[in-house]
Amino acid sequence: MAHITNTLATVDQLYRRNTLDALPQDLQDTIFYATQCLTQAAGILLRLPQSATAQANVVLARYWLVDSALANEFSDVSAATLFLTAKLGSHPCQPRDICNVYTYLLSPSSPLFQFPSTDPPPNDPSAYYLSEGAYTAFHNRILRLEARIVYSLSFDTHVALPHPLAITYLQALDFLSQPKAKVSQRVVEYLNTALLSPQLLYLTHQPNALAVAAIYSAARDVGAKMPDCAWWEVFDVDREELGFLVVGMRSLEGWVRKQRDEVEGLLGQGMVTRKGVEAEMRKRGLGVGNGGNGAPGPEEEDEEAAMMRKLDERVAMVED
Template sequence: MAPVSAIEYLTNPLVTADQLIKLKTLDDEDAPSIRFAQFQLTSAAGILLQLSQEVIAHAIILLQRFLVSSRPGDREGFSHKAYTAASIHLAAKISATPVSPRSVINVYTYLMSKSSPLRLVNPDGAPLESRPQDYYVSEGTYERERQRLFVCESMILAGIGFDTRVALPYTLALTYMQALGVSSTKLAQRVFEHLNAGLLSPQLLYLTHQPNALAVGALYLAAREIGAKLVEQNWWEVFDVNREDLGFLVLSYGSVANFAEAEASKWKQKSLILD
């Protein structure tokens, strides 16, 4: 096995223009909404499983890579929910905080139940009183779901060529702040909020841009939003980011909230079938 170079810990394989065109060509009307719902569901499951944001981000990126590298026909036979569950289980398994299949299945059953707090499942909000019977998992159901989980996990691994390495921008963003001489908890929090929102972006930002660009874009936008003063010159060029990529990322980060609100409005009119 060839050794992994230092640069591979800081970069990711990016999608090609042909892959993005193919994805858009194969999309049906609901595909972007379903992908957004899948990423949001994966994030919510990771939070309930008490996984770190790094593991959650890892899971979403692995799922995105699989969705881009596979065709809709390749994913038939399993629900959209099943692939999100497999991605979170896989990301946790290769991290320092693995979770059991039972925990994953219990969490997803709850999130997809009538007691779910997710707006994509209950557009009007969760009921005031949770009913445990709504998300009870029998032994028979557990065994079936466990087998689905393992099969979907193997499909994701095969679809991404068994390459599970993911470089994330969180540490880079903090490093860039230090390099620029900026020390602000408020700024760092806002940067992380943009990086987390970027995982849900319909533009699949984590597949089209390297971590250094993602970090710089989030830092630039966050600093502008809270009025934090950075150096006057084109500081982003020091971190190997050009003006065009910076502008695209700033617009993309800034549009996620509006996209999410638009999707929430759609869910009230037309429920998505994820289960």
Template sequence: MAPTNPGLKHLSNALATPDQLSNSSSAIDGVPSDLETSIRCAGAQLTQAAGVLLRLSQDIIAQAIVIFARFWLGADGGSLRIYSAKDVSAASLYLTAKLSFQPTSPRSVLNVYTFLLSKESSPLWFVNPRGAPAQPPAAESYILSEGGYQSARLVLFRIESIILRTLGFDTHVALPHTIALTYLQTLGATRPAVARRVIEHLNAALLSPQLLYITHQPNALAVAAIYLATREEGVKLVDGEWWEVFDVDREELGFLVVGMRSTEGFVRAETERWRNKAIPMVVDEVEAEIERRRMMQEGE
């Protein structure tokens, strides 16, 4: 990760380097880039859903999604052929919550993930393509047994330690949400509808295939979300290139605006692409999908 300015440590993040973005461990291990992108996006959505069920605050959930994304970066990051995305998601959320004012127990985390990953009970489209069941499912399909809990707990702790080592124990994540609200006040754009739209754009950007949260600083993300929200709500800001006041140039703003606008279309396309099958969230499923593609390519 690229270093940050020590004086702005709490307002900025270490960003991914070009080499980390172009050479992931998964790619080196032969995972197709589109499959890796799909799994990363599904993992972010899984983390979001689990955080909501655990009643964690959105800032904790967002930090966990960023930690999850960082883990797969570069040749030294995790590979989807070695680590299951579901385990990394659970450990990222557990770790982030543990370091916050809202720690949650391993049992609570694992119970929630067991439910969300149940092929019969899950409401998540990328786990259960048939959709949430109309009738309450059998409890056995989503309740973790005591033996299953003890085994999953060991995996949770092991993956947590692997994440920490992979990230060099740097778990700092600065988020753009509070910065954006401060910028709105500075610009005099205090309408609740605008603030709500800004937050929606920032939360949606966590699912961006361009990995916007690990390629751009929080101030730039905040400015881009404000630019989009004020235009959508018909709110005129000050004349001139106001974004430069917040240390964002036109080129970076343009890239982020396009990236944020495209996220909804990307998720919609993913939903259509995987409509009839689940996105692989464990190593064995990733291997099966890679083999399926190989056989199709060879016409077997």
């Protein structure tokens, strides 16, 4: 049964997650949601199967249970986890492909995290041009983070997803007497949405419970008639757990709207950055730290970027 179950987060890990940084809860949730969305967008552009991208989402969430979110740039952590899970699966990605995709998604030309009411950004290829020096720096950061993630997770990167179980359960329920494609798509949508939830549903519940909750929510949406008995108990899920998961899955949309209104400048104007979060914390009068692990600060990163830019300029002068 190990291949269809996951190692769940302990109470101590969930408690220490809130003490690793001085981050307020709303900023912590915003960082998590934005980084998971970035990972999903990168997986789509890299043409990875959803199973690989979903595993990257879960690995990223596990990593931030044991390490500070402010220790590294959020987009770098996303790229490293996606690179790691793709490499362990049947669809490995070239480092340059990952660097190119993330450079585009983080550029002003990317529509990711733009408000729906605003005009789409102009497509400026120079905004997401990746020089050789920038690629080398990005690649090195990914490799360093990959090693750190694997070490922090004690080399346990196994992730069991609830999607196959959900389809099996639907078959047992005769697809709730609904068109197979319609109800199956809605179930998968709920499971994918749960990956983005700051409630860490994939770290606190087993795949069978997530699958049952997605089926229950999808049945309500499509107006399907469910069995009159406590059918979820057949799949080893109790009523209390089912109720919690259903509320968690269905509440994410409202939470995102609320965050966009309350956390101005972080969600809706491009990818959330560590520099932006630190600026928001200073605005609130809070101390800023990097988790105490000796990670390079913004000044060191800016210096490295400046050095790489000068190197690129010299190479261009030599070529001319």
